[in-house]
Amino acid sequence: MGELLLVCMCGGLGAVARFVLNTSIQRWWNRVFPLSTFVINITAAFFAGIAAAAYYYQTVGYFTYLLFVAGFLGGFSTFSTAINEMVSLAKGKRILMASGYFAVTVIIPFLMVVLGWWVGAMGH
Amino acid sequence: MTAEDTGDLRKELMQPHPTGAAAARKPPSVPLAPMKRMQARFNPLADGMIYLVVFLGGCVGTGLRYGLWLALPYPGSDSPLWMAFHPATFLANMIACFIFALLTSYMSQAIWLRKRVRQLASRGVGMGMCGGFSTLSAMMIEDITALHNSGYLSFIVYTVLSFIAGIIVAWFGSWLGLRLTAVRSASLAVADALRNQEQPKPAIGVRVPTAAAPADVMPYDDANPQTDEIPVVHADPLTGEVK
Numbered sequence: 001m002g003e004l005l006l007v008c009m010c011g012g013l014g015a016v017a018r019f020v021l022n023t024s025i026q027r028w029w030n031r032v033f034p035l036s037t038f039v040i041n042i043t044a045a046f047f048a049g050i051a052a053a054a055y056y057y058q059t060v061g062y063f064t065y066l067l068f069v070a071g072f073l074g075g076f077s078t079f080s081t082a083i084n085e086m087v088s089l090a091k092g093k094r095i096l097m098a099s100g101y102f103a104v105t106v107i108i109p110f111l112m113v114v115l116g117w118w119v120g121a122m123g124h
Numbered sequence: 125m126t127a128e129d130t131g132d133l134r135k136e137l138m139q140p141h142p143t144g145a146a147a148a149r150k151p152p153s154v155p156l157a158p159m160k161r162m163q164a165r166f167n168p169l170a171d172g173m174i175y176l177v178v179f180l181g182g183c184v185g186t187g188l189r190y191g192l193w194l195a196l197p198y199p200g201s202d203s204p205l206w207m208a209f210h211p212a213t214f215l216a217n218m219i220a221c222f223i224f225a226l227l228t229s230y231m232s233q234a235i236w237l238r239k240r241v242r243q244l245a246s247r248g249v250g251m252g253m254c255g256g257f258s259t260l261s262a263m264m265i266e267d268i269t270a271l272h273n274s275g276y277l278s279f280i281v282y283t284v285l286s287f288i289a290g291i292i293v294a295w296f297g298s299w300l301g302l303r304l305t306a307v308r309s310a311s312l313a314v315a316d317a318l319r320n321q322e323q324p325k326p327a328i329g330v331r332v333p334t335a336a337a338p339a340d341v342m343p344y345d346d347a348n349p350q351t352d353e354i355p356v357v358h359a360d361p362l363t364g365e366v367k
Contacts, residue, residue: 011186011256012179019178023168041260048261070190075182079258080220083290113264
């Protein structure tokens, strides 16, 4: 029970961190491309890669990994917002930008996980 | 003057007519006074209530996702097609996409709710709960784990399936949100149109010319109307002094 509560609290902190970063980016970014969600997702993917490598090489225990990946990064990264931004771009007749956003949302976070894994596995 | 002329003029007068710097193609943006940046109504980052609802929403969303992970554990398939597929993550992402789309499109139409209520609901439920419920980073970790176990095909299947299904679900959610609000929005629009038909409201400070009143009726009830005209004063032509 305490474990679940801690994971939830970390998720809440992740959501607050996303809110702060999202609002700060949207304050100066006034173009159509949804940069804030994209930056948030690639940051989360990078840290997730580091965390996965750290757990794989037993640098951190399972519970720490769970707190960080399932809790904080789960609350921080978002799939629903990204998908809805694609849908609203497509509905606004910006098909090209919607498909470009789709492509970079699939590819770049994946590369960031690989990069994070590489960084996390450096000493091993 | 014909009735048609009056209508056109009325329409013209109802339009905003910016003058001066505001009429430029790119009107200058006036920076906020420093102290106003600290006020919640000008700056969402200074709004403590939003932090609270986002935090609570994030807690609930993460708890739901964690619960779903415990309830639907990864089956550990060895098939090259479904190795990366994690049913709990997939389901959480789909539900979150649907709720987020439904909420966003509903809140964009629901003008009968107070603005603060709409703001807090979309921050708390949309950003906090749906954002905490759905996750991209866990999906990417599942993908890379599958790649590590050389499940290249399952990586593509899982990723593409998640995105395509998510887009379909989100499209349906936003359609449903518009559908739910359509009836009420339409009745509000009709009421608005009827009200406008009865009493056209000119812009503030604009006097709309009306059809000439019969001569024997006084045109205004107010014998001493307030107007923008400069009162005529009789000044001494030599000194400019008003007597």
